[in-house]
Amino acid sequence: MAEQEKNKGRITIIAKNITGNANGQILQESKRTKNVVGGQFFQNGKKGGVNYQINRERQAPLELRVLKIDGPFDENNKKVEVVEKNKWYTYKAIQFNREPKKEELQNLRWGVKYDDEAMKELAQVSCKGFKEITHKVLENNNSSKLKIYAFFKAPNENVSVGVEIEQGEVLIIVGTEQHSESYGNKLMFPAQAVREIRENYKKHKHANILIFKDKFTEMQLSIIKRDAKKLNKDIYFKPINTVSELVNYINNGDRTINRSKQKIGVIKIFSHGLPSVLDFGLDGKNEEAQRFKLSHVTQLNKESFMEHPVIYSYACRTGNSDGRVVTANPGYKYDSETIKLVKPEESLAQKLAEHIDAKVYAYLRRSNYTSTWMDGGNKEYKSKYMTIEDDEVSNPFNPKDWYRATLGDSRWDESLWNPDGAFLLPTSGKSPSGLLENGMFIFEKGKTPVKQ
Structure with missing residues (x-):
């Protein structure tokens, strides 16, 4: 019984010769296919040959992009609509167009824009691999609002978080x-x-x-x-x-x-x-x-x-x-x-x-x-x-x-x-x-x- 459980999910074929004939296609799909032969291994295609994708252009990897940022979150991890000066808040890049590799995240950059000023990159947290950052507005900042951006190449207004700054x-x-x-x-x-x-x-x-x-x-x-x-x-x-x-x-x-x-x-x-x-x-x-x-x-x-x-x-x-x-x-x-x-x-x-x-x-x-x-x-x-x-x-x-x-x-x-x-x-x-x-x-x- 233990041996059966061990082999569950496997197909084992033992034969002297295996011949597969088809008028159309023989489709084999698996996570991993391993062919082991003692002598020679033949694959013949009489008309179109054997195609291993060599006739197609190599596809470039999909360019990594940030799709969504969330925040700001206060010290209790509660999302807020207004930030106070001199307090730290957390912002998170929560969605990408594909799963980022660890080394790719080293190119993730963050930026901030106050009111209608130009965006400035946050050098202390950019290109450090951070999917989450903390940011605070200084006491002497008189802006009424800010936006936080996360991006790889260029900032996008659609991928930013806007928030009001509490103005006492x-x-x-x-x-x-x-x-x-x-x-x-x-x-x-x-x-x-x-x-x-x-x-x-x-x-x-x-x-x-x-x-x-x-x-x-x-x-x-x-x-x-x-x-x-x-x-x-x-x-x-x-x-x-x-x-x-x-x-x-x-x-x-x-x-x-x-x-x-x-x-x-x-x-x-x-x-x-x-x-x-x-x-x-x-x-x-x-x-x-x-x-x-x-x-x-x-x-x-x-x-x-x-x-x-x-x-x-x-x-x-x-x-x-x-x-x-x-x-x-x-x-x-x-x-x-x-x-x-x-x-x-x-x-x-x-x-x-x-x-x-x-x-x-x-x-x-x-x-x-x-x-x-x-x-x-x-x-x-x-x-x-x-x-x-x-x-x-x-x-x-x-x-x-x-x-x-x-x-x-x-x-x-x-x-x-x-x-x-x-x-x-x-x-x-x-x-x-x-x-x-x-x-x-x-x-x-x-x-x-x-x-x-």
Whole structure:
């Protein structure tokens, strides 16, 4: 019985002579045919001969192509329709026009295209034999969508995976200039906001400007809004006048922004500041109502933010806790003892980082907005300068500020503007100095602040 099972599926012919005659064809089909003879082995074809395919042209192997890609899949292998920034997602080449050989997969290439830009090959995963790859969108990428391609020779739009990139709201908060209403200073904060749109958010669908409106004229607000929307038609421009309005917008949105659907991913702040205070109305009649303090931090709903939001404060001393009056002196210098009073780990910047799990960039020193109009002689930029009438503009008390603000020209009743916004970002100021370091510092939850 065991021997029968062993030979099951075999045909064994044992004969002295085997003759096969047919008027048409004798067809033998098998996975393997073996002929063993002791003497001679004859195959004769009287008319057409014996055909071993030698009369046909050799067929080239079928060119290998990718037919289908799948993804993106998150860390739980769940397929998603929207990807978040700074998170890894998996993409898979799941179908080919024939079974690929291992060595052929070494020629498999991958590419990515953001928005309507040209496709770029992903060199780190191309030609490595990978049928699956992981990919993430970096934090500073402002694209709204991407496509992933897998191919051997050239990318094909029909063999790609398109997906949306989650775009958290970019909230640009603009303070007033009531401390030094000079020709160049008056519009320096909104000029920085317009520059941000120009440099970073032209295509962002949810980049919005909140501006404290005290002492800005209706004409100024109209022109600022106009120029921001020229750069990005989707910009939402919202005048406000108190920190309470700011907190309410962050927490709840408004008729235009549905906060349950649109979380905040980035905040950029251009305003005056004091140690651990964002002073959106410094020296103005509504100054107290326009100050964001440590006590306001816990009023912010964590649910209003994306995971790990980013905050840039270009206000003075957001990362500094030393509020002594003496430090207001521009010539003040920290020594080995007084430097201990700065306590960046207790600052507004650190409190924001802890409360909403944000990465916060802020200064320990004052910030310097002199660079706003430092055009470096750029002819195209300079050709766009304009002035906006403003009866509040006057000569500031500090002659140095006056020279900086007017670029050497005495101007009254006019404010400087450029439709392209500021030319350069603010920089770290020179005061207070001594042992207090300049530059931006990074504040993160559970970490010691470090210089950028």
